[in-house]
Amino acid sequence: xxxxxxxxxxxxxxxxxIALIAVQAMTPNAIAENFxxxxxxxxxxxxxxxxxxxxxxxxxxxxxxxxxxxxxxKEIDQWLEQYRQIWESRFDQLDTxxxxxxxxxxx
Amino acid sequence: xxxxxxxxxxxxxxxxxIALIAVQAMTPNAIAENFxxxxxxxxxxxxxxxxxxxxxxxxxxxxxxxxxxxxxxKEIDQWLEQYRQIWESRFDQLDTxxxxxxxxxxx
DNA sequence: AATTTGCGAAACCAAATAGTTGCATATATA
DNA sequence: TATATATGCAACTATTTGGTTTCGCAAATT
Numbered sequence: 001x002x003x004x005x006x007x008x009x010x011x012x013x014x015x016x017x018i019a020l021i022a023v024q025a026m027t028p029n030a031i032a033e034n035f036x037x038x039x040x041x042x043x044x045x046x047x048x049x050x051x052x053x054x055x056x057x058x059x060x061x062x063x064x065x066x067x068x069x070x071x072x073x074k075e076i077d078q079w080l081e082q083y084r085q086i087w088e089s090r091f092d093q094l095d096t097x098x099x100x101x102x103x104x105x106x107x
Numbered sequence: 108x109x110x111x112x113x114x115x116x117x118x119x120x121x122x123x124x125i126a127l128i129a130v131q132a133m134t135p136n137a138i139a140e141n142f143x144x145x146x147x148x149x150x151x152x153x154x155x156x157x158x159x160x161x162x163x164x165x166x167x168x169x170x171x172x173x174x175x176x177x178x179x180x181k182e183i184d185q186w187l188e189q190y191r192q193i194w195e196s197r198f199d200q201l202d203t204x205x206x207x208x209x210x211x212x213x214x
Numbered sequence: 215a216a217t218t219t220g221c222g223a224a225a226c227c228a229a230a231t232a233g234t235t236g237c238a239t240a241t242a243t244a
Numbered sequence: 245t246a247t248a249t250a251t252g253c254a255a256c257t258a259t260t261t262g263g264t265t266t267c268g269c270a271a272a273t274t
Contacts, residue, residue, distance in 0.1 A: 080187070171221070
């Protein structure tokens with residue numbers, strides 16, 4: 001079973017859960033109140049998010065508080081870095097122009 | 108059919124295709140040479156990436172050059188922004204500490 | 215003109231996904 | 245002690261996904 005952060009954030013419900021938890025740690029029941037799906041479905045999302053280390057748990061009696069592991073989000077940022085370099089570069093447009101010249105040459 | 112950029116980058120093959128095309132525009136055949144799947148499978152990935160405006164096409168005779176629409180990648184960056192604010196903030200640790208105090212109070 | 219090449223579309227398939235219901239268990243509370 | 249609550253897990257289901265093979269078409273090549 002593939003389980004990485006990109007697959008984790010692919011689901012819109014999971015992105016909403018991440019946004020919720022980013023503000024403050026919450027229990028599965030409290031989270032589920034914000035969605036139209038069952039608590040069990042939320043629990044499965046929490047498991048998926050936990051499996052790729054996006055969440056950490058803290059048990060408080062019979063309640064479990066889920067909290068966002070914000071550092072893990074940096075992985076996406078790191079992946080984006082290579083593309084950020086492209087769009088921030090002023091040579092960007094030049095490259096495109098050169099590629100077009102290359103293609104036109106073939107015609 | 109759901110089709111957004113987060114679902115598009117969820118697949119590792121598609122992320123590789125994005126990385127390839129980021130360097131220079133390529134034809135489906137040329138892209139497929141880099142993978143162990145059929146050209147048709149690559150074509151389906153290209154369609155998915157195109158459907159969420161991550162790629163643009165340029166026809167050159169019977170060849171089609173696919174190019175990365177780098178601006179679209181900024182959407183991910185924008186989504187990350189809210190979390191970047193969290194991890195870059197020095198109040199980050201304070202918030203966590205306050206949340207813990209809150210929870211401990213309940214015990 | 216006949217053939218090869220580059221491509222997309224369609225039909226099909228196995229596996230993964232996101233949801234459900236039902237259940238077991240541990241902790242609070244009456 | 246009996247009951248209510250919070251949670252995770254398992255079994256099941258419909259849909260989506262990522263791949264395949266087969267096909268048709270248009271552009272290049274012979």
